Amino acid sequence: MLDFQKGAPALYLQIKKILRTDILNQLYPLGTYIPTETELEKIFGVSKITIRNAIQDLEDEGYLKKQKGRGTLVIQNHYFNKLSKTMSYSEKLVELGILLSKENISVVELTLHPNNPAYDLMEPDVLSISRTFLANNSLLSHIETYIPKSLDVALNIHEKDWSLYQDLSTHGIIINCFQDYFSAILADAHIAKKLELTIGTPILKRIRIGYNHNKKVIEYSIAYYLSETIPYIIEMGK
Template sequence: MSLSRKSKPLYLQIKNIIKDRILHGVYPIESNIPSEPQLEQEFAVSKITIRNAVSELVQEGYLEKSSGKGTKVIRNTSTSKLSTWKRFTELLVEEGHKIQKQLLRTEAVSHEEGTLLHRLFGERSLRIERLYLLNGAPYIHYTHYLTLRKGDMELSDLEAQSLYGLLEEKDVPLAKFRDQFTVALAPPFVEHALRVESSTPLLKRTRYSYDDTGELIEFSEGYYNTEMQQYIVDYDV
């Protein structure tokens, strides 16, 4: 996997990639992550870079190192500020599912005057299209729109980690979220990505994400094929 030599330190990039794999079940709980030589070969970096990345995850409580027994995953839930409850994907991973992400498209787009996106962002925004696979099958399609008023947020490594985690790293704080749910027919390109028949009703989640000043940072539309897996919210009280 190629890493950005102009972005944050390499060990932090690798740390975030490994962490994202843990959170999405690629490295399951109680299993060992690949050995240091394997990770060195995958990322084409030195031993000390891998050790620094792993040490960070040990300090954060995701990994445990045992002499002669490898490095084991001991936690697979995040401490994200996204919500006070566990994220949907984390619940699926806890149940033994594997979540994979595909970055389909990233582009700056223009908005026609009078449209919802023009009212939200003005003339232009950054559009990100992503697909989530559940145990290898297309399950969720997201289209995110991000404000361009924050400047270049270096989104080249979106393939490797979550959008919200990346925004957090870029010092773009998200303080408030508003989700709306409905049942809707998806656009044809979403139906194609999810491999569902035309005019299939899908769960649609619309999200508005704001920073701590109340400025809208992200607007997104997600379509879920709940025939595969129902949407879950697990509250702890």
């Protein structure tokens, strides 16, 4: 069940992955308790500290909650936080029959400069993900996202219909809440080139700060929209 060979992932990470899969597959349904630490020690043949580290990670990610004297409760059994009924902009466009696609997707490692607005919000070593969206084959938006390098994820950007949020979810990384800040700006040379605009063209800018279960910032995105192409739509449930 576990790989004890040299070079294999840490045992607690292997156990965390197994437990998370069991939770997502409803082996441990929502509102039930996972086996005790002692039982898990026997199941996996590892030390108590290894089990505790695995459980702590799953608690940090919002899957589990320790209850004193009772055990460890399953409080979430899906990849995404579904407490909100908010429909995303992309989902709304798809619902309206608009064909969305992406191009020029890239991922690079970098260290944030102290002047970068994300510097004070997250770890300085990040993955920078850049992509351009098209609606019905016409340029719609350009988005640049930072996520902490310490998340240690290998993004599958070459997969068809790749989605950053879905990719993160396969690693158990959940955006539990976010804040969006909108402003109207004039396109500078960088964005004008990305969206094939004249410098100074009015566009919509959105900054998104995404948090995990522990209110740690795990996403900082800057998006630029050609709202004249398609208005930015926010739907807050029905």
